[in-house]
Amino acid sequence: MxxxxxxxxxxxxxxxxxxxxxxxxxxxxxxxxxxxxxxxxxPALQPTDHAGKFERGGANMCYGCHGNGSLANPQLKGAVIIPEDHYADGSYDSKELDPLRAECITCHPVA
Ligand code: HEC
Ligand code: HEC
Known part of the structure; x- marks a missing residue:
């Protein structure tokens, strides 16, 4: 699937x-x-207030709120957690996104 x-x-x-x-x-x-x-x-659409984010900051910007940090996953309380299958090695422990997922906007356009 x-x-x-x-x-x-x-x-x-x-x-x-x-x-x-x-x-x-x-x-x-x-x-x-x-x-x-x-x-x-x-895949979920990005909320309208996300318009332009990907163009400005790419996957790193998304990661800053939605990704697994050293203190919390997701790093921003209230941001939707990125599924583990988006991570390198399919694991949150890698703290790195699978390169295949780097173009977030392809699958998650802004609403
Ligand atoms: C400043 C923090 C922040 C950044 C940066 C950010 N997001 Fe978000 N995102 C949120 C928050 C908080 C929510 C949940 C609240 C809402 O729906 O507005 C959200 C919601 C979403 C949702 C909707 C999830 C759902 O189930 O409805 C998607 C998809 C998403 N973000 C993708 C992205 C992508 C892709 C990027 C990078 C281009 C990104 N976000 C950057 C904070 C952020
Ligand atoms: C190849 C398509 C694809 C790409 C690229 C992609 N995603 Fe996803 N994403 C999905 C699909 C499909 C789901 C829903 C189910 C799953 O995979 O577990 C999802 C789920 C999510 C969710 C959870 C939404 C929810 O409602 O639970 C977040 C957050 C998310 N993705 C963020 C991102 C971010 C950030 C990026 C870029 C770094 C990204 N995605 C790149 C396909 C993609």
Whole structure:
């Protein structure tokens, strides 16, 4: 399930002309990427007050509130915790995001 969602999102990234992940040819069977995401639960949208954040600070800025810090996870009380599958080695202990997740905005556009 997760693999398909990720594939769908990466294909959307290509379709959205970011073009970073060239060569994404594995389309989910029987449905367009967008339909697959909708069917399996789309990633949450960023709240409108997040507009421009990704452009300004990239994944590091997101991490500053949503990520696992030395004192708390998430670092900002009240921020939604990033799922463990977003981390390198699939573990919060790595305190590093999986490079595949770096383009947050691809899967989590601003509402
Ligand atoms: C200054 C702290 C801060 C930063 C920086 C920040 N966020 Fe958030 N984010 C929050 C808080 C607090 C919430 C929850 C409250 C709300 O919905 O407004 C939230 C909510 C969200 C949600 C909605 C989650 C849900 O289940 O509804 C997403 C998605 C999200 N942020 C993604 C991002 C991404 C991607 C970035 C980087 C571009 C980012 N955030 C940067 C504080 C932050
Ligand atoms: C390839 C697509 C993809 C990318 C890139 C991605 N995410 Fe996600 N994200 C998801 C999906 C799908 C979920 C929902 C379920 C899960 O994976 O556990 C999710 C869930 C979340 C949640 C929890 C929202 C909730 O309502 O519980 C947060 C917070 C979040 N992501 C933040 C980020 C941040 C910050 C980045 C960039 C560093 C990022 N994501 C990059 C696909 C992505």
């Amino acid at each position: 997760k693999k398909r969602i990720i594939t769908a999102c990466l294909c959307l990234a290509v379709a959205g002309s970011l073009g970073v992940f060239a060569g994404c040819s594995e389309a989910p069977a029987g449905a367009s990427g967008a339909e697959a995401v909708a069917a399996e639960g789309a």
